[in-house]
Amino acid sequence: MSFTAIAIDDEPQALDVIGLHAAKVPFLDLKATFTDAFEAIAWLQTNRVDLIFLDIKMPDISGVDVVKCLPRTPMVIFTTAYSDYAVEGFDLDAIDYLLKPFSLARFLKACTKALDMHTVRSGSNVPDSIFVKTGYEDEKVVLDELLYVEADGNYLSLVLPTRKLLTRQTMAELLQQLPPERFVRVHRSYCVAVNKITKMARQEITVAGYVIPIGASYEEAVAAIRMRLIL
Template identity: 55%
Template structure:
């Protein structure tokens, strides 16, 4: 994977450079203390992963991410915890609180690598089903039977018309396997099947008897 790092503190970038030198599947192409120089770089170069600080002068990491037309995977690196929820609504791979250990850094990188490999597989959307791991078994899930999908702690709950399946697959990973025309993420913790929506407004969606919230960062979604 090709990565860059953005942080206004040179020492923080040195830590990331040191940690990445221990990660064989990530190549750090460049580092930036100026976020606007990073934007210019991203307009010319393809990048798979960004290590991104949040509290920076002139533009925050959140604002930086929202400004991108093509969204690479992002791991936030910050000394502040108050933006954690918002970062995951923006589909961040992970949120590292400074000072983070090498072990914690490796865990975040591994999550990014798993998603990178998943995307590289190019799921076959011509199929009308997928298999997910439920405990020790791989269970067939037909798209037509999915009502909505919910992140719940360390598990993802796939709510079907007749049952619920629990899996360790993440919401972000699962979204990559689902047909984009049939499913939409409306919240950091929810994906809904478009055909199962019975009512919606700017703040919520009704699926069967369940009210699904629409996250603040998903207000511009086209649901139909």
């Protein structure tokens, strides 16, 4: 499955970066880019896209106001150099918030989240459970019950409210089974359920009483989650 998008930013260089990144994402079709938000609004009156990459701080009209005035609101990924706009951006149910300058890896992560949402909106099935091999058996895990996953040598420990399951596979293999909008890797050895987070500190996350460290390589992903949960 793929989806269509446009990008709106008053800085041509920012649009160039989005264009270069978008060309490397196989499931993304970037239809047009605009430095003038009003031209984009007019274009959207007669054209439909699934996603808008949208700068927030622009002359004459903000990206937030652009979203509010659209008759049909596509998915939105905000792109800006100002972190103070995060709360207002997520108040509009933005898919993600990219803080400039952002890497291709971070851009791809945001696009993957948009693809997942597009898949849901299109009516495709999103799993509510998975099966993991425990010894010689395959055991069902209801995703609403999964708190977090911890790597333990060659095994993974799946932590649920009343039990732990041990399975022999890598974190990368398990993450392919988990919906990325619901689970995020916060450390080389840990993946957590976003809706089970009860506290977030600078270097650790608390999930149902369990304190989990944040790895330096995953601080950007955690920052995005923090913005989603700030309200």
